[in-house]
Amino acid sequence: MAESNFVDYVKIYCRSGKGGRGSTHMRREKYIPNGGPDGGDGGRGGHIILRGNRNYWTLLHLRYDRHALAGHGESGSKNRSFGKDGEDKVIEVPCGTVVYNAETGEYICDVTEHGQEVILLKGGRGGQGNSHFKTATRQAPRFAQPGEPMQEMTVIMELKLLADVGLVGFPNAGKSTLLASVSAAKPKIANYPFTTLEPNLGIVSYRDGKSFVMADIPGIIEGASAGKGLGLRFLRHIERNSLLLFMVPADSDDIRKEYEILLNELSTFNPEMLDKQRVLAITKSDMLDQELMDEIEPTLPENVPHVFISSITSMGLSVLKDILWEELNKDSNKIEAIVHRPKDVSKLQEELKEMGEDEDLSYEYVEDEEDVEDLEDFEYEEEDWEDDKQ
Secondary structure (H helix, E strand, O other): OOOOOOOOEEEEEEEEOOOOOOOEEEOOEEEEOOEOOOOOOOOOOEEEEEEEEOOOOOOOHOOOOOOOOOOOOOOOOOOOOOOOOOOEEEEOOOOOEEEEEOOOEEEEEEEEOOOOOOEOOOOOOOOHHHHHHOOOOOOOOOOOOOOOOEEEEEEEEEEOOOOEEEEEEOOOOOOHHHHHHHHOOOOOOOOOOOOOOEEEEEEOOOOOEEEEEEEEEEOOOHHHHHHHOHHHHHHHHHOOOOEEEEEEEOOOOOOOEEEEHHHHHHHHHHHHHOEEEEEEEEOOOHHOHHHHHHHHHHHOOOOEEHHHHHOOOOOOHHHHHHHHHHHHOOOOOOOOHHHOOOOOHHHHHHHHHHHHOOOOOOOOOOOOHHOOOOOOOOOOOHHHHHOOOO
């Protein structure tokens, strides 16, 4: 099977930079016999920063660059000169990326907006030079602070696509055909189940220049929430959709029952999905006459807007857009703040292992000899580190 370009989770090793050492330099100038300490502060270590980028829709670019290393701060120097700060490492991620600790499964952060920046790991603060430690009784301190150490962590990044409308249906229900009909997206379409093997996004144009985003995910089968089929892996991509469009073909034996099976799979996967707005589309309705539609209508679920459509003939598509736009803009359709809980990352670890991407990513740092000093005669308390330093 060809390797997919859609990657929705990766495991990477992150390491911030350590702070630079403070300088122990003594001022030495002609005609100034007792120049005293003039060592500058070390620079701070570089941060590991995540930045949301709407131009990315997959984590593929991180699959081949799984060591994120920030620069170390440089040491201070004479004349109270500050060391150069370490270079930050900025990781561009798609909007909708959630980050977990790969070892504990603890939720760390969430990047949802374009341009949003989150400091994943802070660089170490630079050490203070000896000029900070001159006192009335200690005129020539020959020690300085070492920089704060670096931080490191292996994380799993999981992508949950952001869209206004998520398409939910069994395989071959016409989801990809609808997306291709109402947007410029070009998903693979064929007359067999599981044609869609990865999510697709499309922008649906509405009236007066308005638009909304529609997401198509691989078809769900009964038992998807327990791991059957492709549904479990991709169900996460509709967790953040404002509205769910359920799609059941008109030739189904029992439209209501299929809708309830789909709803049950979603609620089993995440009970909070039941709080989302829902619309039901009966697809492939060009095979029905008005009399059959009138017979089917009373059997459909109550309190759920429904529409008969055909993506091939464009039947009902304008009405569908109107209903979707109206539901999206209802006051009741407000996305609640997502509550992130610790995640069992064992399943993701297993999938990464199967793909050969679960090796130890730790990165050994070799200390430079010039960075090692004899600081046995120097002790400082925690308050020596002030929040406004560096």
